Amino acid sequence: MTRYNYRKIDRFVILSSFLAISLISCQKQPVTSFGSSYVQNNNNAKVAVADTFGVNMSTVYLDSIATAGTGTMMIGRYTDPAFGTIMSRSFLQIGPPSTLPVISSFAGYDSIALIMRTNKGFYYGDTTIPQTFNVYRLPYYYQLPYQQSTFFSNSSFPFDNSNPLGSQTTTIFPNASYTTQLAGDSVKIKLSDVLGRDLYNKVYNNSDTVRNATNFYYWFGGLCISPSDASKGDIYGFKDSVIMRVYYHEPGVVLTNKFIDFEIANGALQFNNITHDKTASPWNKLVLPTQNPQTPPLTPSSATGGAAYLQPATGLQVKLTFPTLRNLILRPDYLSVIRATLTVRPAQGAYSTIYKLPTTLGLYSTDQNNLAQFPLSGPSGALTGDLFIDYLYGATTAYNYDITSYVQQQIALNTVNQNGLILNIPSGGNTNFARAVLADNTAPVAQRVSLKIYYVSLFLFP
Amino acid sequence: MKQMNRTTLLICLFSISSIRLLAQGNNSPYSILGIGDLEDNYYNRTSGLSNTGIAYRSGRFLIANNPASYSALDNQFFAVEMGLRGSIVNYYGQPVSTVDHQSGDITFRRLAIGIKATKHWGTSAGLVPFSTQNYEFNSPAYIESTLNEIANSYYQGHGGINKVYWSNSYEFFKHLSLGVEASYLFGSLSQKEILQNTNTTTLASTTREIQLSNLYMNYGLQYFGKVGKKWSYTVGATFANQSDLYAVSNIQVLGPDSNVLRSQELSQNYFTLPNTYGVGISVSKDQKYTFLADYKHASFSDQHYNTPNYSLVNSDKVSVGFELSKNQTFYNTKIERSYWQFGAYYGSTYLDVAGQQIMDKGVTAGFGINSLKSPLAYSIVLQYGIKGTQVNQLVEQRYFNVTFSINYRDLWYTKGRKYD
Numbered sequence: 001m002t003r004y005n006y007r008k009i010d011r012f013v014i015l016s017s018f019l020a021i022s023l024i025s026c027q028k029q030p031v032t033s034f035g036s037s038y039v040q041n042n043n044n045a046k047v048a049v050a051d052t053f054g055v056n057m058s059t060v061y062l063d064s065i066a067t068a069g070t071g072t073m074m075i076g077r078y079t080d081p082a083f084g085t086i087m088s089r090s091f092l093q094i095g096p097p098s099t100l101p102v103i104s105s106f107a108g109y110d111s112i113a114l115i116m117r118t119n120k121g122f123y124y125g126d127t128t129i130p131q132t133f134n135v136y137r138l139p140y141y142y143q144l145p146y147q148q149s150t151f152f153s154n155s156s157f158p159f160d161n162s163n164p165l166g167s168q169t170t171t172i173f174p175n176a177s178y179t180t181q182l183a184g185d186s187v188k189i190k191l192s193d194v195l196g197r198d199l200y201n202k203v204y205n206n207s208d209t210v211r212n213a214t215n216f217y218y219w220f221g222g223l224c225i226s227p228s229d230a231s232k233g234d235i236y237g238f239k240d241s242v243i244m245r246v247y248y249h250e251p252g253v254v255l256t257n258k259f260i261d262f263e264i265a266n267g268a269l270q271f272n273n274i275t276h277d278k279t280a281s282p283w284n285k286l287v288l289p290t291q292n293p294q295t296p297p298l299t300p301s302s303a304t305g306g307a308a309y310l311q312p313a314t315g316l317q318v319k320l321t322f323p324t325l326r327n328l329i330l331r332p333d334y335l336s337v338i339r340a341t342l343t344v345r346p347a348q349g350a351y352s353t354i355y356k357l358p359t360t361l362g363l364y365s366t367d368q369n370n371l372a373q374f375p376l377s378g379p380s381g382a383l384t385g386d387l388f389i390d391y392l393y394g395a396t397t398a399y400n401y402d403i404t405s406y407v408q409q410q411i412a413l414n415t416v417n418q419n420g421l422i423l424n425i426p427s428g429g430n431t432n433f434a435r436a437v438l439a440d441n442t443a444p445v446a447q448r449v450s451l452k453i454y455y456v457s458l459f460l461f462p
Numbered sequence: 463m464k465q466m467n468r469t470t471l472l473i474c475l476f477s478i479s480s481i482r483l484l485a486q487g488n489n490s491p492y493s494i495l496g497i498g499d500l501e502d503n504y505y506n507r508t509s510g511l512s513n514t515g516i517a518y519r520s521g522r523f524l525i526a527n528n529p530a531s532y533s534a535l536d537n538q539f540f541a542v543e544m545g546l547r548g549s550i551v552n553y554y555g556q557p558v559s560t561v562d563h564q565s566g567d568i569t570f571r572r573l574a575i576g577i578k579a580t581k582h583w584g585t586s587a588g589l590v591p592f593s594t595q596n597y598e599f600n601s602p603a604y605i606e607s608t609l610n611e612i613a614n615s616y617y618q619g620h621g622g623i624n625k626v627y628w629s630n631s632y633e634f635f636k637h638l639s640l641g642v643e644a645s646y647l648f649g650s651l652s653q654k655e656i657l658q659n660t661n662t663t664t665l666a667s668t669t670r671e672i673q674l675s676n677l678y679m680n681y682g683l684q685y686f687g688k689v690g691k692k693w694s695y696t697v698g699a700t701f702a703n704q705s706d707l708y709a710v711s712n713i714q715v716l717g718p719d720s721n722v723l724r725s726q727e728l729s730q731n732y733f734t735l736p737n738t739y740g741v742g743i744s745v746s747k748d749q750k751y752t753f754l755a756d757y758k759h760a761s762f763s764d765q766h767y768n769t770p771n772y773s774l775v776n777s778d779k780v781s782v783g784f785e786l787s788k789n790q791t792f793y794n795t796k797i798e799r800s801y802w803q804f805g806a807y808y809g810s811t812y813l814d815v816a817g818q819q820i821m822d823k824g825v826t827a828g829f830g831i832n833s834l835k836s837p838l839a840y841s842i843v844l845q846y847g848i849k850g851t852q853v854n855q856l857v858e859q860r861y862f863n864v865t866f867s868i869n870y871r872d873l874w875y876t877k878g879r880k881y882d
Binding site: 029044 | 488489491494495551553555557558559561562563564565597598599600601605606611613615617655657665666667668670713715717718721723724726728769771772816855856857
């Protein structure tokens with residue numbers, strides 16, 4: 001009996017002990033904030049931020065950009081207080097109808113017009129000012145020059161600009177797809193009846209000129225649609241589905257109005273010729289290319305009033321270099337880069353609701369040739385700047401980039417990379433006239449370009 | 463075979479206790495300071511007396527309160543003791559969440575073995591915590607060099623210093639016992655700070671691992687005797703002289719991807735444990751009623767450790783206890799069957815925080831049974847105490863502890879006789 005009890009108690013105690021020990025980890029903890037006063041200056045690793053890195057800014061001037069076959073004709077002229085007068089006109093080719101109508105001998109010619117439909121969202125400048133569009137006929141059929149694959153913004157062909165085929169002044173409300181001509185989103189330009197009768201007769205006579213496309217191209221030449229010299233309001237985008245329409249009528253029991261459409265041909269050869277006033281600021285301060293081809297020259301921001309100019313449509317891009325970036329690793333407390341943010345700020349007062357900033361600005365790697373190469377990406381894709389516009393005060397308007405990966409790569413290099421980064425509109429820059437005047441690091445602190453690097457900092461004291 | 467099983471189980475317990483001694487326990491906000499919370503509980507026979515035992519002598523139990531006590535152990539016996547503590551703490555004060563303000567844990571606190579080596583020489587060895595550190599909290603902080611960018615610092619500290627000791631005491635002239643406890647303090651304090659984004663993404667973490675160790679000596683004295691046939695008394699004293707606790711610190715900094723940015727051993731340092739002494743008295747009547755009182759003092763002020771936020775100051779503690787034993791006489795020998803204990807304590811810790819010395823006070827009550835049918839004795843002790851204050855944005859901890867102690871005793875030297 002004694003032995004039995006002894007073992008029973010023994011087991012109970014030992015098992016209870018094991019159970020208690022196994023419960024040791026079953027615990028919860030209170031939430032307190034006590035202690036913060038006693039861990040200050042504890043020499044642990046901190047996250048420090050350094051924002052005194054020099055960011056050198058330059059304007060890159062490309063003599064031209066490819067503008068052919070974009071699907072959008074950019075036509076107009078405006079005067080920008082920061083970029084001077086910018087003008088864009090469109091060159092295109094017209095083809096004959098694929099099927100010629102049979103016109104009776106009782107029919108009669110009425111008129112001819114060029115019809116262009118606005119491309120919604122493509123415009124830049126003050127849209128309240130009427131714009132006059134002139135239509136010129138090119139004297140000959142144009143083709144790509146030898147060894148050239150496309151047309152550029154500086155491409156152009158001569159024509160008699162004293163004798164337009166037609167002209168039309170209208171005010172376009174691009175967001176409403178409406179014009180003062182009350183023809184929906186279309187601008188209709190009445191052309192010369194001489195041309196109209198000629199085309200009508202060729203169709204009536206079933207002429208070889210309108211039956212064979214090549215013959216027509218060589219006979220007709222092409223068109224240039226250009227703003228008038230007096231127009232200074234806006235540049236509008238039009239769909240390249242432009243139509244030259246010949247109106248005529250067929251008598252019968254009732255009079256029937258008919259038309260013959262001559263549509264755009266060789267759309268890939270439609271291009272926009274963009275020009276600017278090189279005698280005005282900032283162009284007269286920029287280092288311009290002296291030969292072709294040539295590496296796009298850089299103009300430091302110090303030569304252009306402490307700012308760099310960006311307007312891809314006119315060939316202006318901005319290059320950023322970080323010559324003191326690797327000084328970070330010389331800091332005694334530096335351990336590792338956690339985050340790097342680049343903030344690019346427009347110069348105060350250099351943008352408005354009329355002269356808009358690009359909604360997106362990408363960052364691209366580059367080299368000594370100053371050409372944009374590969375876009376920098378972040379966790380959610382290519383960096384586009386996340387533009388925030390402070391229209392009220394302007395103080396917080398900025399493009400912000402997380403360039404952590406780029407900075408970590410540059411820090412790991414043995415030498416300072418002088419190639420830097422290019423700022424450019426990610427896509428459609430050849431039909432987008434949005435522009436920016438970007439403040440360099442001589443601007444007041446809150447208004448300048450800045451590179452902020454968050455790094456793990458550790459000061460070890462004995 | 464039975465003996466073998468018991469031995470195996472004891473070894474298992476010892477192994478587990480060694481591991482669990484280091485386990486994380488209740489959050490103790492003040493343990494961020496100094497070397498953590500200094501352990502002042504013994505988890506032994508004196509627990510129900512509020513650990514009042516500098517003048518306590520026992521033939522069965524291992525009284526680590528005074529190394530001079532082991533000479534009182536019964537001849538030819540050895541004893542093994544272990545102590546478990548379950549604790550529930552409620553936290554009060556401005557820094558404490560109104561929702562999550564309680565914690566609870568169960569921890570292994572003690573393992574000791576003692577032997578009466580000769581007629582006058584008692585010896586004991588054991589493993590106990592010396593100090594423990596366990597805290598965690600969040601603190602917002604500005605990113606360096608900014609005025610408006612907020613990060614979060616999560617602080618976490620755990621670990622502690624353990625004490626493995628060997629005590630010897632010798633009885634002289636039938637009334638005097640002298641003892642010395644030679645111990646080795648060892649352990650590590652792990653202090654971690656994790657810097658986080660506002661979305662709790664880790665930016666960097668710093669872990670400081672401080673290894674502490676050194677020898678530590680504690681001396682004891684007990685003088686005991688009888689007054690008449692019914693009354694007996696004991697007076698005791700302990701003293702530990704100043705000792706440096708050597709510290710080797712390692713720092714490791716990890717980046718956001720847990721990549722090691724820096725791992726380095728820092729220069730060696732030390733923390734000085736000050737002179738401490740204690741005196742106590744116990745008076746017993748008929749081996750049934752026992753009154754005890756202790757006073758302890760530690761001279762931390764001598765270290766002149768002062769920071770703008772806190773300083774180390776002298777700590778003092780007074781405790782009293784009363785014990786009621788139920789005895790049974792076998793063959794002219796009184797054997798204790800069970801006992802009741804009550805105690806109270808009031809003391810100041812070695813921390814002066816925000817102009818307030820952290821006080822610790824409480825009461826205890828215990829009950830123990832010494833089994834006659836087995837070599838085991840058990841005790842359970844309830845303790846309620848209050849530590850700290852709510853003034854000056856400090857934290858008050860109201861704790862309720864349940865201590866469970868087991869004593870195993872058996873013959874170790876039989877002179878040829880065998881017992882079942």
